[in-house]
Amino acid sequence: MSALRAVKANARPFFQRHSAGELKEALRKMYLIRRFEEGAEEAYMRGLIHGTMHLSIGQEASAVGSTMALRNTDYITSTHRGHGHCIGKGADPKLMFAEFFGKEEGYCRGRGGSMHIADVATGNLGANGIVGGGLPIAVGAALAIKKQKRDDVAMCFFGDGASNEGAFHEALNMAAVWKLPVIFVCENNKYGMSVSTERSMAVANVADRAPAYGMPGVIVDGNSVADVAEAIAAATERARKGEGPTLVECKTYRTRGHSRSDRNRYRTKEEIDEWKAKDPIPLFEAELIAHGLATEDEVTAIRISAETEITNGIEYARTGTDPDPNEVTRDVYSSGVNS
Amino acid sequence: MSREITYAQAIQEALGQAMEADPAVFLMGEDIGVYGGAFQVTGDLVHRFGEDRVMDAPISELGQAGVAVGAALAGCKPVLEFQFSDFATLAMEQIVNQAAKLRFMLGGKVNVPLVMRFPAGSGTGAAAQHSQSLDAWLAHVPGLKVIQPSTPYDMKGMLLAAIDDPDPVMVFEHKLLYKTKGEVPEEAYRVPIGKAHVAREGSDVTIVATSIMVHKSLEAAETLAAEGIDVEVIDLRTLRPMDTATIIESVKKTTRLACVYEGVKTLGIGAEISARIAESEAFDYLDAPILRLGGAESPIPYNPVLEKAAVPQVQGIVEGLRNLVTGRT
Known part of the structure; x- marks a missing residue:
């Protein structure tokens, strides 16, 4: 025990601030995200689910490192690549799978699919199919928080591509003018679909844009849970104290393509391999073990438990209830009134 | 009071x-x-x-x-x-x-x-x-x-x-x-969304109008009344959800329908109203083609004469309705 404490004492603040239990839970969520997406990909390949999906494999550290700082009453808005944020915020993978399978048991009763999963009960205001769509919505949620005199925050995930949308400018400006509790989390994975940030931005970093709005812009290694979580903790504390928004840019990478249609013509195998070597999950595992916060056996047990949960989740979803075609327009209006 | x-x-x-x-x-x-x-x-x-x-x-x-x-x-x-x-x-x-x-x-x-x-x-x-x-x-x-x-x-x-x-x-x-x-009463009250209002009862022709065109239609109806044409004016009030039932009932009574609205005529609200009547039992009651009087197929011009010409005016409504009822084109 004293040896463990000694090791931990040399570690960076993140590993000291959180208990071993919290850190192992973070690892478990990273595994859940990874296995969830691998499971979804496989189910798609086997023709069990249709449509498209955007996988965040390789970006788990930013999803988990960011959401670790949040409470149930905090909000997130997410993106088309949002499975990780959703699980990070506390969603149940089996209900997410049910949504993928288009079942009534799914988070959106099968009406939303991968791109619209939300769980308002856990403060998840939803993924969004429109690039930049969630940015002003997060600002609105933060405005409500301020009006209701709560010390909650709204965390807004978006990609490098979204920072080129007009909505980004309008949202950041309003959040800053009104000093709203928003944490803008940019997951810069280098590509807006196929176009690199070098080809779509004249500045090197999305965070470089933050000073123009009078807010701090912080750049972190998006593949390091500790790096992400420390920056987010500071931004969240600032927001809760009423000091306004922060932009945190997580430099990361998606090792899969943009979506199912991606033929990978715009990047090299070398680049992908280089980033695979920086996979955030083994990196975090190694840190936990090095700091004496988890044993090899515990890590293995966590991985197996995540895999079991995913397998069970897929089975749960497969046997779910199909929606009634006569109920196409059911949820358009609250009263059921239509046309 | x-x-x-x-x-x-x-x-x-x-x-x-x-x-x-x-x-x-x-x-x-x-x-x-x-x-x-x-x-x-x-x-x-x-x-x-x-x-x-x-x-x-x-x-x-x-x-x-x-x-x-x-x-x-x-x-x-x-x-x-x-x-x-x-x-x-x-x-x-x-x-x-x-x-x-x-x-x-x-x-x-x-x-x-x-x-x-x-x-x-x-x-x-x-x-x-x-x-x-x-x-x-x-x-x-x-x-x-x-x-x-x-x-x-x-x-x-x-x-x-x-x-x-x-x-x-x-x-x-x-x-x-x-x-x-x-x-307007001083106290708070509600007027339901989704209900049209019969602003003027009449027996010869139904106008379904929106917004300011309700007033222009009511004015046109007064002129037409002097000529013996009795116009019913429905203020649609809500575009979605649309109160189709009120329109159907009116058209069954008057057997003629005109839609008057300021938005561009083509693919405007008049097209939807017309289609709903064409799809309904009121279709069999129609004694004349349906008339749409909508905004011109142009942006709104600056010149005041052109600006007026770009949206339905009282005189145009009077003429359109007169022709509709008397069968002239």
């Missing part, structure tokens, strides 16, 4: 009463605070309720619309004023993709209780980018409710109903109506 106030005052009164009754209600828009709004609709509300509830926003229509959506999801009831309805074009993403669809996309598990107010229409010399009637655009979108009250009484009652409504409601206000007066 009876008290007359303007259409703009009716809006202001409804907003004030809604804010008094419910702390979740707040207003946002451009220059709606100390300036009082471009059309002086919010007036001195900022002095009564403070800048936190009558919020001047940056000129960011898309952002404001998104903020309204987010605030609505998080427990507020935002009422957003667009300075001109034309600026809805800047906010279509949030209106159409987010506000309208969130409830549905999330399986009915959320409501988006917001109101957006749009000063619309021509007649102010403001030319093509400040004079449009885009109500039919938004009425095309499932998930939105679209209302177009034409009198101060309906305006107050329908705006209060809109603020109560758990779904997003788009309110189109014709700018030329702001100074028109009518009887």
Whole structure:
């Protein structure tokens, strides 16, 4: 025990601030995200689910490192690549799978699919199919928080591509003018679909844009849970104290393509391999073990438990209830009134 | 007993009463605070309720619309004023993709209780980018409710109903109506969304009109009455959900239908009304083709003569209806 404490004492603040239990839970969520997406990909390949999906494999550290700082009453808005944020915020993978399978048991009763999963009960205001769509919505949620005199925050995930949308400018400006509790989390994975940030931005970093709005812009290694979580903790504390928004840019990478249609013509195998070597999950595992916060056996047990949960989740979803075609327009209006 | 106030005052009164009754209600828009709004609709509300509830926003229509959506999801009831309805074009993403669809996309598990107010229409010399009637655009979108009250009484009652409504409601206000007066009770009351109003009963022909065209149609009806043509005027009031039953009943009685609206004629609200009648049992009752009198197939011009020529006027309605009833073309 004293040896463990000694090791931990040399570690960076993140590993000291959180208990071993919290850190192992973070690892478990990273595994859940990874296995969830691998499971979804496989189910798609086997023709069990249709449509498209955007996988965040390789970006788990930013999803988990960011959401670790949040409470149930905090909000997130997410993106088309949002499975990780959703699980990070506390969603149940089996209900997410049910949504993928288009079942009534799914988070959106099968009406939303991968791109619209939300769980308002856990403060998840939803993924969004429109690039930049969630940015002003997060600002609105933060405005409500301020009006209701709560010390909650709204965390807004978006990609490098979204920072080129007009909505980004309008949202950041309003959040800053009104000093709203928003944490803008940019997951810069280098590509807006196929176009690199070098080809779509004249500045090197999305965070470089933050000073123009009078807010701090912080750049972190998006593949390091500790790096992400420390920056987010500071931004969240600032927001809760009423000091306004922060932009945190997580430099990361998606090792899969943009979506199912991606033929990978715009990047090299070398680049992908280089980033695979920086996979955030083994990196975090190694840190936990090095700091004496988890044993090899515990890590293995966590991985197996995540895999079991995913397998069970897929089975749960497969046997779910199909929606009634006569109920196409059911949820358009609250009263059921239509046309 | 009876008290007359303007259409703009009716809006202001409804907003004030809604804010008094419910702390979740707040207003946002451009220059709606100390300036009082471009059309002086919010007036001195900022002095009564403070800048936190009558919020001047940056000129960011898309952002404001998104903020309204987010605030609505998080427990507020935002009422957003667009300075001109034309600026809805800047906010279509949030209106159409987010506000309208969130409830549905999330399986009915959320409501988006917001109101957006749009000063619309021509007649102010403001030319093509400040004079449009885009109500039919938004009425095309499932998930939105679209209302177009034409009198101060309906305006107050329908705006209060809109603020109560758990779904997003788009309110189109014709700018030329702001100074028109009518009887309005002082207390809060509701006029239901989704119900048309028979503004004038008649037996020879039915006009379904929207917004300012209700008044022009009523004026035309007086002229036609002197010629022995008895016109029924239906004020549609709500574009979506549309009260088709009231129109069907009227057409079965009068056997003739004209649709009068300011928006561009082609693919406008008149097309929808006509199609609903053509699809209904009222079709068999028709004694004449359906007439549509809508806006010209052009942007709204600046020149005042051209500006008038671009939207239906009383004389044109009189002539159109006379021909419809007498069988001349």
